[in-house]
Amino acid sequence: GFAYAELDFTTGELNLDYQTGGFLSLIGDLHKGRYTGEVWSWVIDTSAVLMIIFAITGMIILFQNRKKRLAGIWITVLGIATPLVIYLCWVPQIKGVS
Template sequence: MTTEKNNIVSAPAGLGKKPVKKPAGNGKGKKRFAGLSRWLHIYLSMVSFTILLFFAVSGLTLNHADWFTSGKEVVTKDLGNVNIKWVNQLDTNKINKLQIVEFLRSKHEVKGALSDFRIDDSELSLTFNGPGYLADSFIDRETGKYELTVTRFGAVAVINDLHKGRDSGKAWSWIIDISAVLMTLVSISGIILICFIKKKRLSGFIIAAVGTLACYLIWKLFVP
């Protein structure tokens, strides 16, 4: 006697099931983008760690100058003579400015950039400026005698001037620009990363909005 079980014919595998459509690479694309954002955020933060820390600390020292002592100002004075032919010229265009500047740099190790060179009837005046540094020299055109006064304002003054980019030269100006770009990229990559963290996404954007609103209200209500 043939059983009912033996009369059952097996259906081909997968028959009657609807094929499931797989997303066309969307999941992989998002993972790659999230991974790239994470990579940028981590390594840009590490590359820019020192310079960002510097600008954070110097922003505090600059905003609260009364909290930090700039260090004792060190003033040194020197006297001497330059070659009278360099300065005693009827035609002031014949005065070799570069020669005078290089003489002061080599003899007294004057630093900073030349910010002012004035020629009067009786004397020359030169001013050199650098971060936390000032040097003034006055040269008598008739005798060639000069007086050089150098003032060093201390470590905190150097930090503050570097933060502001004052008298720090073109190379440091590039550092400021690069650090600004890095801070922007670190911030943007952090915002992108929070978008991929579902549990933290809403709270993260709420906190960012609260911080932005707080800064705006302080500026609007309390900044004169």
């Protein structure tokens, strides 16, 4: 869940918004490592290292396979470019922050 507090200094009015989350909130917190403790942090870090190792060994295997090398490189470029384009086009950017 989350809690949000907003204070209007001119009127002195305080607005509180508190919402408890369900299963999706729990999954989101686990994904982000929020409120999960040191053990879960190690699980996240270990998973990230293993994914990097799998990606590197996959690229090594791809470069050893001459027939599928070009197609694999194009798919890799597409897989990198797609989330980058989505981010640049549809994720709002904060203006004026240096």
